[in-house]
Amino acid sequence: xxxxxxxxxxxxxxxxxxxxxxxxxxxxxxxxxxxxxxxxxxxxxxxxxxxxxxxxxxxxxxxxxxxxxxxxxxxxxxxxxxxxxxxxxxxxxxxxxxxxxx
Amino acid sequence: xxxxxxxxxxxxxxxxxxxxxxxxxxxxxxxxxxxxxxxxxxxxxxxxxxxxxxxxxxxxxxxxxxxxxxxxxxxxxxxxxxxxxxxxxxxxxxxxxxxxxx
Numbered sequence: 001x002x003x004x005x006x007x008x009x010x011x012x013x014x015x016x017x018x019x020x021x022x023x024x025x026x027x028x029x030x031x032x033x034x035x036x037x038x039x040x041x042x043x044x045x046x047x048x049x050x051x052x053x054x055x056x057x058x059x060x061x062x063x064x065x066x067x068x069x070x071x072x073x074x075x076x077x078x079x080x081x082x083x084x085x086x087x088x089x090x091x092x093x094x095x096x097x098x099x100x101x102x
Numbered sequence: 103x104x105x106x107x108x109x110x111x112x113x114x115x116x117x118x119x120x121x122x123x124x125x126x127x128x129x130x131x132x133x134x135x136x137x138x139x140x141x142x143x144x145x146x147x148x149x150x151x152x153x154x155x156x157x158x159x160x161x162x163x164x165x166x167x168x169x170x171x172x173x174x175x176x177x178x179x180x181x182x183x184x185x186x187x188x189x190x191x192x193x194x195x196x197x198x199x200x201x202x203x204x
Contacts, residue, residue, distance in 0.1 A: 029138065042124070
């Protein structure tokens with residue numbers, strides 16, 4: 001169960017992580033496009049975007065049933081910080097930290 | 103039937119058109135990537151590349167059974183010129199021109 005105040009924390013943390021994910025992807029795309037010189041480079045960018053799209057769709061799953069797993073993953077890879085999760089119940093935080101450390 | 107000398111003409115015209123196709127695509131990709139500012143822009147680039155890849159695969163079909171059709175299409179859209187087809191038998195050229203004018 002997620003309280004209203006927890007939902008606010010979760011939404012902010014989630015959106016912040018997704019924003020960072022997109023910023024990193026944007027930088028990478030611009031860099032790859034700038035350096036591209038051959039047809040193979042074009043299709044490598046296409047393949048890269050196909051993968052990234054699948055990855056983002058899979059990773060950013062905002063269902064409350066999935067959110068502890070999602071945050072565990074994001075915390076583990078440094079896309080969110082402990083601080084951004086402040087306001088969640090201790091029980092959830094414990095589980096998120098455990099998943100993050102896997 | 104394609105004679106050896108016709109095959110040489112065909113190969114050069116085909117490769118030249120494909121090279122121009124890729125050069126145009128490269129410019130467009132670099133421009134789109136440079137101007138991209140939102141996640142939607144990233145996925146629009148991905149969709150664009152998906153379409154272009156299908157289009158190029160479909161359009162550049164170097165089977166001798168397809169080549170008159172292929173050249174007809176390329177001549178019609180200005181990717182190849184009459185001059186580049188010089189050396190093909192008059193019968194083929196007639197057909198290519200007819201397809202180009204469709």
